Amino acid sequence: MKGTKSPKLHQREIQERYSRYVEPLVRQMPWVLRITERKGKPSPVFVVKERVHVLDEGTNPGSRKVSSVLKERGTLYGPALWRCRPVLRLILAEVKDGLGIPLELQQFVADQRVSFRGNLPLDAEAGEKLALLFKLQERVTDMDRVELMAWRIERCTAEEAGYWWSRITQFNEAANRWAQAGLRLLLGGQPGDPAVIEMLQEIRR
Template sequence: MTKKQKPTDPLELERDFQHRIRPLLLQAPWILRVTEFKDKPIPVLVVKERLNPGEDRQKNGGAAGKTALKERGCLYGQPLRRCLPVIRTIIGGVCDAAGIPLELQRFLGNGRISFRGNLPLDEEAGVKLALIFKLQERVKEMDRVELMAWRVARFSREEAAYWLTRGTQYGEAANRWALAGMRIMLGGQPGDKAILQLLEKLRR
């Protein structure tokens, strides 16, 4: 293994996780959990945002409250298989405080995903995954799901955060309309022949 390579051997990968990556989970603004649910194909990816319920109290002179993780979406089955290259690309950009890449994509192999546990995400990776997980819900055409994922991956952090907010924080009806519009904007209409053409370009 050269100095530029990160460990890929299972034992070395576990050692790197315990010493360098796991400590970051306590403060990471977003978390990607790789887990299993009895009623869903394995594995299941769950993205969670860290919230601070006591932040307002602290601003007003009160004691700071404990942070809490809130689930923002999950992905599994065929959508996960189609979006895995995109997800690996997104989480591959997460760095530690010194700007050194964590190379989290090592934990989500191109084939079978054996890792189970939590991975720390920065704000950009978190909002992008949350938006992808939300947009793919109820979409049956896997080409559209993958296309939306690749296009979200190319968003800036600000763009992803804006669109995630538009689709989750404006009430049930407004959220539903915003997500429906984004699905067409990013993934086209079902059956559109241009979907595959654009998808092939983005895969390169």
């Protein structure tokens, strides 16, 4: 059809946009979403990482300096990934650069197979929302509950996402585990509860 771009041309444009506008921000933004492959897991694997600042004492007195490392905070793959992809695209679409210009990151997960492999920069809101979802969906086999959690996390404010992320990560192991269990129930309902499907159908509209 006249005016229709070929898939290869479209992918080339996306790669050029990535190299020019997106990739330079990977070392600056507080969170990163890595789309990759891992042995023994269905591809692709989404890995969300948080930039953590650490103090490097060095070997000489007075040589202390602050550096940053990326700490893995959760993964998503398989049925849960495909079920939640519409929500992931909404979250990624809201990420902007320092001037408030949308990075349009949703285009990197738009094709059916998610062929893109690489790192996407995330602001604090997107990073904490993805980290919440990736962590809470662990051990949940009911995909209706997983998708419901995803939609409700996407609708959280930045402040709510930051608060809940801190509640499930910044205490001792038992307290974090209890908070995660409680938040799964709050956002995803009880296993087998018919209201889960009813709420999911309503929130999709």
